[in-house]
Amino acid sequence: MSDTEKILSIKDLTVHYLPPEEPACKAVNGVSFDIRKGETLGLVGETGAGKTTIALSILRLVQSPPGKILSGSIEFNGENLLEASEAHMRKIRGSEISMIFQDPMTALNPIDSVGDQIAEVVHLHSKCSRAEARIKVEEMLELVGIDKSRYKDYPHQFSGGMKQRVIIAMALACSPELLIADEPTTALDVTIQAQVLDMMNDLKKKLGSSVLLITHDLGIVAEMCDKVVVMYAGQVVEMGDKRSIFKHTSHPYTKGLFGSLPGAFPDSDRLKPIKGLMPDPAALPAGCKFADRCEFCTEQCRAREIGLTEVSEGHYVRCVLAEGGNHH
Amino acid sequence: MTPLLEVERLEKFFDVSAGTLHAVDGVSFKINQGETLGVVGESGCGKSTLGRVVLHLLESTGGTIKFKGEDITHVNRTKLSELRRKMQIIFQDPFASLNPRMTIFQTLAEPLVIADICKGAELEEKVYKMMDTVGLARRLVNTYPHELDGGRRQRIGIGRALILEPEFIVCDEPVSALDVSIQAQVINLLLDIQRDMKLTYIFVTHDLSVAKFISTNIMVMYLGQVVEFASAKELFDHPVHPYSKALLSAIPNLDIDQESRRIPIQGEVTSPINPKRRCRFATRCRYAKETCMDSEPVLKEYSPGHFVSCLYAEELDQDKKRV
């Protein structure tokens, strides 16, 4: 690894939602991870794990109130974004960090042609003329596999998969250093998903951007990511490079996720789901948040907060069992 | 043995302003009792419509449906009531499929009340028993759907379908809206009750790994037509139709050591409105020849129990074997 420059470094991020007259919803609790240049990091977890809140925090788009970033820092190229001015954030959003949302149907303005929408982003962030912007946009459209003759077409003239391509073109128009993709293919059919994922992989190689890929699909992680962060109840429960997560799965929750997949154990005639439900983020248990659903749970697990243990180089696990060193 | 359900050249056309939408176009299949038929395909392929036509939630515009050997394509109101006790449906969306103004008890009791099967203490007992069966704690009996998570709501939907003790259930993407760990719980539940109650399923899904896991046979649909039908194992080990192959190769692969061998598929699904008489997949198929553009393939038995609708099935399969 020659190029190990950290592009994004999140330290001890805590974000809670504080609706009036209701208990606080503890969405993100002390999350730390780094993304290096050119790397794709998969942020994995189920609904309510805090994935999207982390993404919104990076762009400082957490709605406040009720959302509140209580502690931590998010360093982007050495600068703490949580202390940056709003004007500076506006410059960063879209040009240095951009985001792709889950639903391609609602992310485009229906009354503006797709070309003009992308051109607006280009124009806002680089001081180029309209004509230059147009050339740039046509390049981007070709890059995501849309004929440039469709510049003047409106969003309703595109199918779901094509819209998601337009959104990706828009997100990549200013060659951002970091691309945040929040479930970019969940709303798409599987063959279209394959097209979009392949295209994202190609573009990443071409443009050298780092990607924070939020997903619940471990198959997508396997195909796209270099590193994996597994989230549960607002905490990182396991992280490491893809190989250690897939081949030396250590946390009972991560194991449970794999066991829940129909494709993971082809010979079994029953799945091995995780019992129970994710705890209510407004009433998190003390100690290990996964204890109630864990088949290895001991008294120790509930007695104290569990820290992350490095079980092998760069592979961290938040589990009492890992602390003892017998993580396999 | 008579199949539990036998569907022949079933058609469901909708009149829309732009012409005739061929949602289901000449679909034939058989399901034996206790089996699961997985119906897979992408959005708009007609798989959900198919399930609804079989249940008479939509009326077919052509073809025949036989249930236990009896023709039920056209039935009167009395017969329909009788059928509905035997054929049920589980929906995809655990939010929209439950009446927000009814408690779990009311929702689960409604089928019994409508069918006038029992009331009072007996009704209560049946509802509680069903809650046990689908894994809902009895203390939740008076809660409303909005107080529950997706997994529990889906269990209510399953309980509602099961309480009349049907023989046949259409599962319309029953786990697509659920989180992975909850999805696995619900799949196991569906497998358990199938075994215990000797149920027969049509399992409509876009998730091929779920289909493979739960199905006896799988039917791949494209634009209202069946392109391939085979046992789950056969289809995954030995897909023949170019569309099935592409579909299977598009599933993200969990094995990180295996290089993904994706078969690219060009473009997007064409319109199901006034389709031309030709292979509907031809415009996206990389093996398409001129003949594909002007003659329509039919579903033929390619090998025992394995049906394929492709003019060049043999040829393509031979090519693959040579490589």
Added chain:
Amino acid sequence: MKQKETVVYTTKKRSMMQESMHRLVKNKTAMAGLIVLLIVITLCALAGFICPEGYDKQDIMNKFISPCAEYPLGTDNLGRSMLARVLYGGRYSLFIGLAATIVAAGIGIIMGSVAAFYGGLVDNLIMRFLDAFNAIPDLLLAIAISSVMGGGVLNAILAIGISSVPAYARTARGPILAVKEQEFVEAARALDARDRRIIFRHILPNVLSPIIVHVSTGISGGIITAAALSFLGLGVQAPTPEWGALLSASRQYIREYPYLVTVPGVCIAMVVLAMNLFGDGLRDALDPKLKY
């Protein structure tokens, strides 16, 4: 800790209606509106007790008296007590608003429901008919109807009621169309539920909120229209002291005796504002989407 998790499911034993009421009670502006309304209604109901002499006792010697101890709101051009006229007038105004709304909602909701549930030709016929109605502004329509039918309380109610039928039909039709397509209605159909059960058990309970809200704000609209009609000399006729009629009668003295128009004017504004605040609160309380 284990207990804390289950708390979420066991404490909520209130029915949905009770929960809505709970939210409504906690809404301060809605409660303020409700209190004002209750005070006005009580005062109007007790009019005979507060002003035993009635609303049309004339005292020519004491006309145009400014508010004082004997006449708290002064007297009008015929020496009648404004307090009595406003209180008795309130009875008419509130009654006309309420009755007109009942007429409009009754006809409108039935037409809208039938149109939405059966769809197709029925829907087209009903809605096009109502569209024709809707092409004429409500007030203009009310004026036209009441000038054909003549004055009087009953005719005013009919005129106002009929003119707002299309709005109620639309209020009922939209949500029913949306709910009709929901999967739980399809599920009921798959369970062999008959039309009647589907309408009353599955559709109507889920469209009641917007209808209730429309009704609650509709009453204030009715009061305004009633006032406007009598102000124009249609609708309720003198000496009936409906608020709009009071305004109309007092307007020629607006320069010399401003309290004569102020009193009924403030009454109308206050009641309408209070009703709208309450209606808004009701909408917020009934909207189950707020629960998430």
